[in-house]
Amino acid sequence: METRDSLTGILREIRQGVVASCYLLLGEEEFLLQDALQKIIDTLVPESDREWSLFILDGDQETPGRLLDHLNTPSLIPGRKVVVVRNTRLFQSAATASQILQRARELMDRSPAQAAQSFSQFLAVSGLQMEDLKDGGWKNLPGEEWVRMAGAEAARELPSWLPRLLEMCERTGMSTSASADGAGRLEDFFRAGLPEDVCLILTAPAADRRMRLFKIISEKSRVLTFASVKGEARQRQSLAKSVEDLLTGTGKKLTGDALLAVGRKTGFQLRESLKMVEKLIAYVGDRAVIEAGDVEEAVGKTKEDTVFDLTTALAARDLSRCLLTLDELFLRGEAPVFILSMVAREIRNLRHAAALIRSGKLPSAYRAEMEFHDFQRAVYPALRAGDASSAQEAGIRSQHPYVIYLALRNARSFSVGDLEGWISDLAAMDLSLKSTACSPRHMLERFLIRVCSR
Structure with a gap:
């Protein structure tokens, strides 16, 4: 998380009675942003006063006029009025x-x-x-x-x-959001300053920082930025820190292997991972240490595990395993469109890996028969540091190291022509799923048979 201000410092100031007129919470890491928003609200507004002192708008309901009305209307009870706009569109432009x-x-x-x-x-x-x-x-x-x-x-x-x-x-029922007109009125309003008894909190996944309105508001605000965490190492660090914060005061500890098991089942997504850890805290009862075995016993086989089995079988052209795993996904009630998207992602990874192999830009230490731990130590760092000359190269270099390892190992079994043809087939299947009465299961089965039979 990158931040101009500190959430801990902001919360401490609020408890001391020092409240900024505006707080900006920006970034794509939704879980951390929403967690910070809730902590600020909890510290600013007593729960007993929220019915009359807390007003929350969503960005798709926001217009400059409506926002100004909220900011100019006095609180219905003595004390501070807090206005929250989630996913504000004030800072959006063609640049975002x-x-x-x-x-x-x-x-x-x-x-x-x-x-x-x-x-x-x-x-x-x-x-x-x-x-x-x-x-x-x-x-x-x-x-x-x-x-x-x-x-x-x-x-x-x-x-x-x-x-x-x-x-x-x-x-x-979504349509184009209402136009964000009235920017000039907002600029004049924020230049003059918000009323002393009003606090505005704005959240946004992205902002065009060149906009005059953004510059005016940010100069008068405390700003927290929650950047999306990229790369396996940083994802692990971010998850480990959040899990550590969650476990504080519980008397529990999560082993390194258990953390990896949670990450694999959730794709290292913070929200899903922390929900899983909360379940594990209850599952282990009085035990202080949460082990990897607890993850398997308490959570079981997840959708991600089953999808991994399918894509692994597909890359190995193991038709029997492909069809068995496909059957398991349908029995679990997974949407055909989701299954199709996962198959398409695997085919794209194979295509990107094939393009990287053909480019001659693989690090010299790479060997097709090498073990994963050797790949991760000797090849992955150089691969990440290299320059990508195409979107395909960039696509494979940005993946999890184990995904890259498998894709490079398996791509040699496929021709580039076949992979590109299958990507076109999958796009046509996606359209057919939505526009025809064809059986999704039969379409997916025929595709798997075609791939595994080449």
Whole structure:
């Protein structure tokens, strides 16, 4: 977490009666941001006063006029009035469009409603209209425009994710967010300063720091930035620190192997990991140490484990294991679109690995037959430090080291032509899942048979 101010310091100041007129909480690490927001609210506003002194808006409900009304209206009871705007759109511009779109894509499998909301915000800042994109209308936009707004790799894979996002927006009733007009009124208001008995808290996953409004508000605010943690080592460190904070005062300790087991089951996602640790605290009872075996016993085989089994079998062209694992996923009630997206991710990883092998840029220490611990020690650091000359290279270099290790080992069994053809097939399957009455299971089975039979 990168921060201009310290959350601990801010909370200490509030307890001492020193309250800023505005707090900005920025960044993509949603769990840490929401946790900080709740701690600030808990410290600022007694629970008994929240019905009359705490007002919360979501960004899609926010307009400059409505925000000004809230800030100018006195509290209904004596004391401070706190106004919170979650996911404010005040600092969005065309410069933040790609970050907003990336967030929408990351949320597609975890939270379709939030993905749709982020996509509607992307439409608002990009100037695009939902009606122009529906029913294949997105194909009419020049490819270079999508590259500019979404990035080269995302633009190449439009058929695999954009129709899904549009469908999520329609299903959840999302449309283009209201225009953020009235910026001049807000600038004048914040220059003059907020009323003494009002505190404003703004959260946002991204902000265009060049905007005049952002500069005016940030100069009068305490700012916390919660940057998304990238890379396996930093993910582990961030998770370990958050778990340590959670365990403080419980008398419990999580072993290193248990932490890795939790991370593997959750993909090192903070929110899911900490929920799992809370379950483990209750599971071990009076025992002080939580072991890796406790993770397996208390949590069991997760969706991530089963998906890992499927993609591993696919890379090995083990048709029997592929079909058995696919059957297990359907028995668990997993959505066909989710299964398809995981298969597509594995095929893309193989394609990216094949491109890296063909580029001749693998570190000299790399050997196809080497063990993972040797790869992680001698090859991965050099691979991460190298320059990527294409989006495909960048895509594989940014993955977890074990994912890279497996992809490089397995990619040699596939031709680039086959991999690119299968990516096109998967995009067509994704469209068929949403627009035809074909059996999703039969489509996936036929695809697995085709891949494993080549």
